[in-house]
Amino acid sequence: xxxxxxxxxxxxxxxxxxxxxxxxxxxxxxxxxxxxxxxxxxxxxxxxxxxxxxxxxxxxxxxxxxxxxxxxxxxxxxxxxxxxxxxxxxxxxxxxxxxxxxxxxxxxxxxxx
Amino acid sequence: xxxxxxxxxxxxxxxxxxxxxxxxxxxxxxxxxxxxxxxxxxxxxxxxxxxxxxxxxxxxxxxxxxxxxxxxxxxxxxxxxxxxxxxxxxxxxxxxxxxxxxxxxxxxxxxxxxxx
Numbered sequence: 001x002x003x004x005x006x007x008x009x010x011x012x013x014x015x016x017x018x019x020x021x022x023x024x025x026x027x028x029x030x031x032x033x034x035x036x037x038x039x040x041x042x043x044x045x046x047x048x049x050x051x052x053x054x055x056x057x058x059x060x061x062x063x064x065x066x067x068x069x070x071x072x073x074x075x076x077x078x079x080x081x082x083x084x085x086x087x088x089x090x091x092x093x094x095x096x097x098x099x100x101x102x103x104x105x106x107x108x109x110x111x112x113x
Numbered sequence: 114x115x116x117x118x119x120x121x122x123x124x125x126x127x128x129x130x131x132x133x134x135x136x137x138x139x140x141x142x143x144x145x146x147x148x149x150x151x152x153x154x155x156x157x158x159x160x161x162x163x164x165x166x167x168x169x170x171x172x173x174x175x176x177x178x179x180x181x182x183x184x185x186x187x188x189x190x191x192x193x194x195x196x197x198x199x200x201x202x203x204x205x206x207x208x209x210x211x212x213x214x215x216x217x218x219x220x221x222x223x224x225x226x227x228x229x
Contacts, residue, residue: 034217036220041201041223041225042222042223043203043205043220043221043222043223044157044203044220046217046218046219049217088155090157098145098164098209100145100147100159100162100172100218101217101218102159103156103157104156105155105156106155106156
């Protein structure tokens with residue numbers, strides 16, 4: 001079975017500082033990994049994904065994520081946080097095949113001015 | 114471009130009443146369709162997904178059901194709502210996935226359901 005763990009319920013960071021939101025996964029075979037962001041009372045917005053190739057993936061709004069196969073991790077990063085980045089972030093995984101994404105429980109990011 | 118619609122945006126229903134939430138996708142054909150529920154602003158629970166008309170997979174046995182009467186229409190229903198059905202319901206779509214492809218899911222704006 002495939003699963004995703006987001007070990008932090010809440011991450012607080014000062015505006016302008018780098019941010020990291022952690023994600024680890026468990027899946028048989030090579031995974032497809034995704035990050036989404038959700039603002040209050042809104043649907044999820046796709047940020048970025050890893051399929052294959054370069055371990056550093058760049059996405060929307062200046063976010064990037066690093067795939068680490070040996071540590072089975074896919075942490076979301078941004079060099080300089082903005083107050084507007086405050087939101088709920090979800091990591092998701094899909095093993096190969098026509099199956100739905102499996103989501104982590106989410107990490108709430110709070111960027112403080 | 115593709116768009117996904119959900120309605121209504123908010124809904125307040127008494128316990129025991131029926132439910133019908135609708136989701137439609139525009140600008141694509143043969144999408145995979147999904148219903149998720151989000152409780153208390155946190156994790157997503159997959160309820161149903163569909164890879165084609167009339168093909169519904171149920172992930173969680175409960176008093177909800179789903180139907181796909183048309184290619185780009187996905188309906189979530191209940192005959193009798195429970196208090197525990199309250200939550201934020203999200204519909205999503207993705208392109209039909211061939212083996213070996215990793216296509217993202219795109220989400221609708223959601224329906225906030227409060228059962229009183």
